[in-house]
Amino acid sequence: MNWSRRELLQSAGFLIAGSELASSADAQTQAGGAYEWIRNTRTLIAEAYNPPFYPSLDYEPSKAVKIARELNADSMRYPAASYYAYFPTKSGYPVHPELKADIMRQTVDQCRAAGLKAVAYVPLNHPFMHAASKDPRFAGWNKKFADGRPMTTEHYGYAEYFEGCLNSPVRDMIKSLVREVLVEYPFDVMYFDGPYQGMQNAKNYCHCTYCEAAYQKKFGKPVPNQDAKLSREDEVQYTSWMANDVAIAFLREIREMIRQTRDVPVLFNDTSLLSRREWRNRAIPVVDGFMFEAAETPEDKLFNMQLGQSTGKVTWTYVGTHTQYNREHLKDDRVRGWYSYPVESQELLLDGATALASGVGLVYWGLPRFFYQPEGPLAYDSGKYVKEIFDFQQKHDILLRSVRSRPQAGIIVGAQTVDWYAGKHFVGKAYENAAHGAYQVLKANGLESEPFLDWQMSPELLARYQMIYAPNAVCLSDRQCAMLSEYVGGGGRLVATHLTSVANEYGKVRKNFGLAELLGVELLEPEPVEIPDLYLKLPGGEEIPQDPQIVRFRAAGGEVIADTLDRGHRANLGPAIVKRTVGKGGVIYIGSSLEAVYEETRMKRLRTFLGSLVEPWLAPGRSYQIEYRSGVTPHFMASRDVVLLHLLADTGNKNKHLRSREEFLPVPDVKVRIRVPQGRSIRSASLLRSGQNMATTVRDGWLDVTVPRVFIHEAVRVDLA
Numbered sequence: 028m029n030w031s032r033r034e035l036l037q038s039a040g041f042l043i044a045g046s047e048l049a050s051s052a053d054a055q056t057q058a059g060g061a062y063e064w065i066r067n068t069r070t071l072i073a074e075a076y077n078p079p080f081y082p083s084l085d086y087e088p089s090k091a092v093k094i095a096r097e098l099n100a101d102s103m104r105y106p107a108a109s110y111y112a113y114f115p116t117k118s119g120y121p122v123h124p125e126l127k128a129d130i131m132r133q134t135v136d137q138c139r140a141a142g143l144k145a146v147a148y149v150p151l152n153h154p155f156m157h158a159a160s161k162d163p164r165f166a167g168w169n170k171k172f173a174d175g176r177p178m179t180t181e182h183y184g185y186a187e188y189f190e191g192c193l194n195s196p197v198r199d200m201i202k203s204l205v206r207e208v209l210v211e212y213p214f215d216v217m218y219f220d221g222p223y224q225g226m227q228n229a230k231n232y233c234h235c236t237y238c239e240a241a242y243q244k245k246f247g248k249p250v251p252n253q254d255a256k257l258s259r260e261d262e263v264q265y266t267s268w269m270a271n272d273v274a275i276a277f278l279r280e281i282r283e284m285i286r287q288t289r290d291v292p293v294l295f296n297d298t299s300l301l302s303r304r305e306w307r308n309r310a311i312p313v314v315d316g317f318m319f320e321a322a323e324t325p326e327d328k329l330f331n332m333q334l335g336q337s338t339g340k341v342t343w344t345y346v347g348t349h350t351q352y353n354r355e356h357l358k359d360d361r362v363r364g365w366y367s368y369p370v371e372s373q374e375l376l377l378d379g380a381t382a383l384a385s386g387v388g389l390v391y392w393g394l395p396r397f398f399y400q401p402e403g404p405l406a407y408d409s410g411k412y413v414k415e416i417f418d419f420q421q422k423h424d425i426l427l428r429s430v431r432s433r434p435q436a437g438i439i440v441g442a443q444t445v446d447w448y449a450g451k452h453f454v455g456k457a458y459e460n461a462a463h464g465a466y467q468v469l470k471a472n473g474l475e476s477e478p479f480l481d482w483q484m485s486p487e488l489l490a491r492y493q494m495i496y497a498p499n500a501v502c503l504s505d506r507q508c509a510m511l512s513e514y515v516g517g518g519g520r521l522v523a524t525h526l527t528s529v530a531n532e533y534g535k536v537r538k539n540f541g542l543a544e545l546l547g548v549e550l551l552e553p554e555p556v557e558i559p560d561l562y563l564k565l566p567g568g569e570e571i572p573q574d575p576q577i578v579r580f581r582a583a584g585g586e587v588i589a590d591t592l593d594r595g596h597r598a599n600l601g602p603a604i605v606k607r608t609v610g611k612g613g614v615i616y617i618g619s620s621l622e623a624v625y626e627e628t629r630m631k632r633l634r635t636f637l638g639s640l641v642e643p644w645l646a647p648g649r650s651y652q653i654e655y656r657s658g659v660t661p662h663f664m665a666s667r668d669v670v671l672l673h674l675l676a677d678t679g680n681k682n683k684h685l686r687s688r689e690e691f692l693p694v695p696d697v698k699v700r701i702r703v704p705q706g707r708s709i710r711s712a713s714l715l716r717s718g719q720n721m722a723t724t725v726r727d728g729w730l731d732v733t734v735p736r737v738f739i740h741e742a743v744r745v746d747l748a
């Protein structure tokens with residue numbers, strides 16, 4: 028069923044004028060209501076890796092739909108399968124032994140009757156084969172080590188499961204499962220978890236007979252043995268084969284089958300954004316959108332959502348799961364405590380506000396938290412909070428759908444570096460501190476940016492930004508280096524830090540920076556050095572903290588604007604920062620990961636110093652200014668006629684224990700300035716949460732606003748005339 032946008036909005040209780048419809052930024056989306064609807068959803072997830080679906084099947088459709096309505100969800104996600112199928116499938120997927128009626132059909136029918144959309148959750152080779160099962164097919168479907176042992180995964184602490192291999196007959200069985208769900212049930216959206224090729228053993232090569240045969244056919248040799256020392260060529264070959272020819276090819280095949288059969292939007296789970304040699308982010312072009320499940324902090328979440336925007340695809344995010352139990356004292360951290368209890372507190376509001384500010388689809392995780400409770404969901408804090416988040420999304424639906432962010436800078440996220448760089452001083456699990464630090468320090472200076480994945484770099488993408496920040500983007504191909512040089516030659520600005528371009532896209536270390544000529548520097552050693560108490564010595568003589576890990580390099584055409592001082596040894600270690608003008612463009616090279624240090628310390632002087640480096644380039648085009656307040660993160664969105672400056676106040680009592688429960692304090696009197704776009708004036712200004720109207724006096728093109736109180740979230744709305 029295809030709803031028009033008008034029908035959709037009418038059904039949601041909105042009456043809108045034709046002009047608003049035309050000005051809406053998503054009017055260019057593909058025809059068909061579901062394709063437009065998916066941008067800003069309010070979905071309740073019925074999760075099936077735990078009660079009420081597994082191990083015992085307690086689920087009742089009417090109870091679930093009632094909870095969805097009470098939370099003001101506009102849709103429900105139903106699990107066609109998890110460890111078992113939850114409908115009477117003929118595909119061969121094992122069916123839950125307690126399944127009696129077709130509860131999937133009942134759920135979809137009842138969603139329809141209640142005016143809710145229905146999203147199908149279908150796992151693509153998510154481990155499901157119980158390792159103790161007598162099912163004889165499993166032996167032929169599972170992933171195998173070189174010695175023939177099957178690979179297994181524990182997942183949620185209930186049991187051990189075989190990992191399936193996508194080259195085995197399990198592939199066709201899953202495809203029939205997908206087809207059955209698509210054809211037999213009128214779901215509005217198909218959502219896929221995967222494709223997986225193992226979970227705990229995802230990085231272990233599969234030696235099943237199907238893989239060995241396919242690899243022999245394609246490359247004329249057996250699957251490489253990881254117990255022996257692997258050549259980089261073998262690693263690259265196997266990894267790209269498994270990613271492109273097996274996993275992504277499977278997702279593409281399924282997407283095409285859906286297009287040919289009953290075309291509905293297809294989204295998938297891309298939570299493992301920056302996991303080493305994980306192909307899922309490479310599958311983004313195949314689908315209509317994707318889900319970033321949970322982030323550990325609101326700042327991480329905002330980063331992920333903004334990265335989602337750079338892909339041009341629809342982004343969904345969980346509201347709630349990072350509020351899971353931290354389980355620190357448990358021996359087996361796969362035993363996660365309780366998924367069937369409403370454990371959340373106010374951090375849920377912040378998680379929701381962050382998702383709302385980013386303009387993405389909201390997905391509450393999930394139904395199990397209320398299913399067994401004696402009262403309805405609104406009797407519990409987390410139920411009230413979910414409803415508050417969903418109500419806000421519904422109340423401001425048209426506005427939130429119409430605005431987009433306006434990034435001035437693009438930040439290169441080094442997926443290639445995560446996959447392939449193997450430098451001796453490289454700490455993979457802290458690598459994201461660089462990209463996150465760049466995002467944070469720009470935000471802290473009131474500058475909007477957008478992270479994008481390195482492999483998606485193109486001249487068109489670069490052209491969207493006034494400046495590119497390459498935070499320790501170690502692995503860049505020759506082509507990508509050329510693109511960046513052309514970008515700067517054409518008037519663009521580039522900040523490159525630390526080991527940026529020291530290796531090619533597969534981690535092969537170069538003799539010099541790939542960007543040496545552009546940056547005006549020459550690499551002395553490919554490995555950085557680590558020394559305590561290093562300082563940046565600025566031209567005026569001021570000394571400010573330098574990253575204790577620095578790159579040794581020589582200036583070769585660039586102007587040195589800071590040296591590194593080694594206080595302990597009374598030594599000057601040479602240039603630290605070099606600046607160069609290239610035609611109308613310019614570059615700054617920082618021979619350390621200062622942005623990572625900012626992320627790790629939030630030192631005020633680093634914030635103002637890094638701001639002072641880029642402000643000459645970005646300040647003239649900025650959309651707003653904000654007085655720095657600890658914990659307050661601005662997020663700017665705009666449409667043709669509305670400017671919206673969100674303020675997110677992460678001022679909770681979370682200590683070093685992630686995922687402990689959290690309460691928040693309001694931040695008083697936050698001062699912001701919003702630039703009135705040229706040729707426009709202000710019709711009205713107000714606060715989106717409190718509803719308070721603000722004065723609209725403009726001075727020198729700027730509107731000054733003092734927001735009296737930000738408790739978790741507020742947004743300044745300016746309507747332009």
Ligand SMILES: [Zn+2]
Binds near residue numbers: 169192235237238
């Ligand atoms: Zn295999």
